[in-house]
Amino acid sequence: MLGLEFPPINAILRWKDIFPTFNKIGLIAVLAALIGLTIFYLASRQDNSKAPRGVRNFAESIIEFIQNGVIMQTIGKQGLGWTPFLMSLFIFIYLTNLPGIIPILQMPATARLAIPLALSLLVWVTFIGTGIKHQGIGYFAHLLWPPGIPVFLKPLVGLIEFISTIFVTPFSLTVRLMANLMAGHILLVTFGLLSEALFFAETSRAFLVPMGILPLIMLIGVTAFEVLVGFLQAYIFTILAAVYISNSLAGHGEEH
Amino acid sequence: MEALTQLVMQASEFSADEAKSISAAASAGLAYGLAAIGPGIGIGFLVGKSVEAMARQPEAAGLVRTTMFLGIAFTEALALIGFVVFILLKFA
Numbered sequence: 001m002l003g004l005e006f007p008p009i010n011a012i013l014r015w016k017d018i019f020p021t022f023n024k025i026g027l028i029a030v031l032a033a034l035i036g037l038t039i040f041y042l043a044s045r046q047d048n049s050k051a052p053r054g055v056r057n058f059a060e061s062i063i064e065f066i067q068n069g070v071i072m073q074t075i076g077k078q079g080l081g082w083t084p085f086l087m088s089l090f091i092f093i094y095l096t097n098l099p100g101i102i103p104i105l106q107m108p109a110t111a112r113l114a115i116p117l118a119l120s121l122l123v124w125v126t127f128i129g130t131g132i133k134h135q136g137i138g139y140f141a142h143l144l145w146p147p148g149i150p151v152f153l154k155p156l157v158g159l160i161e162f163i164s165t166i167f168v169t170p171f172s173l174t175v176r177l178m179a180n181l182m183a184g185h186i187l188l189v190t191f192g193l194l195s196e197a198l199f200f201a202e203t204s205r206a207f208l209v210p211m212g213i214l215p216l217i218m219l220i221g222v223t224a225f226e227v228l229v230g231f232l233q234a235y236i237f238t239i240l241a242a243v244y245i246s247n248s249l250a251g252h253g254e255e256h
Numbered sequence: 257m258e259a260l261t262q263l264v265m266q267a268s269e270f271s272a273d274e275a276k277s278i279s280a281a282a283s284a285g286l287a288y289g290l291a292a293i294g295p296g297i298g299i300g301f302l303v304g305k306s307v308e309a310m311a312r313q314p315e316a317a318g319l320v321r322t323t324m325f326l327g328i329a330f331t332e333a334l335a336l337i338g339f340v341v342f343i344l345l346k347f348a
Contacts, residue, residue, distance in 0.1 A: 069322075073318065073319060073322040074322070172330075172333045175333065175336055175337060175340060176329060176332065176333050176336055178340075179336035179337070179339050179340050180332075180336060182339075182343070183336075183339055232325075235325070236325055236326075236328075236329045239322065239325060239326065239329075240326070240329060243326065
């Protein structure tokens, strides 16, 4: 009806003939974890009395980015102990986003629900655990009723805050990451299919065939845009995790 | 979507499956289009104000930028939920 035949949404993932349960998403996730580990392992093996070079430079620039760009802006100086956690989140999400534009792989692993959901549940458990650890059971009272609200509003505000912290936070973290990457993936598929359909069109109107260059140009542009989106979404996920953690840390809500 | 399917079937000679896919495509487009209006206005407003703030106080640019990204992330979530509805209607 539309003239374009979209592949079914899971077509690129179906490896049932080769492996029954392991698919491309799993492969990308494993690869991302291994590559991240390898980079930081190699960097940590270098002699740290000399000036850093090669992979250590790269690793140090990432650490600096997380410390200055994420933690100092949200938690502040006492949050520097969170660097390993937030940096692993950032590296893993970035490396699972990136295959969306790498030829052959062509699939961001975060564009399916499993990985974003697992990551945001991890963040959720982490910030609630941090809150209980730092403020005891009073964390929940603090969570439900921000200081200074009138008594007659307490039931309403408590309900809203409960729903927004317990349910909406992990849901919106998940959906934000997944939908961004899936939107980009579908955009790439659309322009790829469009240029393919135009280049190989069996039509009497010959002027249509070279028109395929237009979606191809757009495809290149969207690919460049996806590099940006992959980085930005990893950054946003990390910074939101840092914000939630900083809200859980003991009473320093006023100083930033 | 069910009502739209009935309407398409009454008004034309499409079969039930065709009518269903037509109404799915139409309602998916409508859902995403409506969901994109608010966040579009919101993000435009937010980034515009942030640029204004950065121009007034360049030394606070780092903090403003972080806060801007946070605001964009929260605003954009609405549009993305609309996009998820689009996917659900289109491919389900």
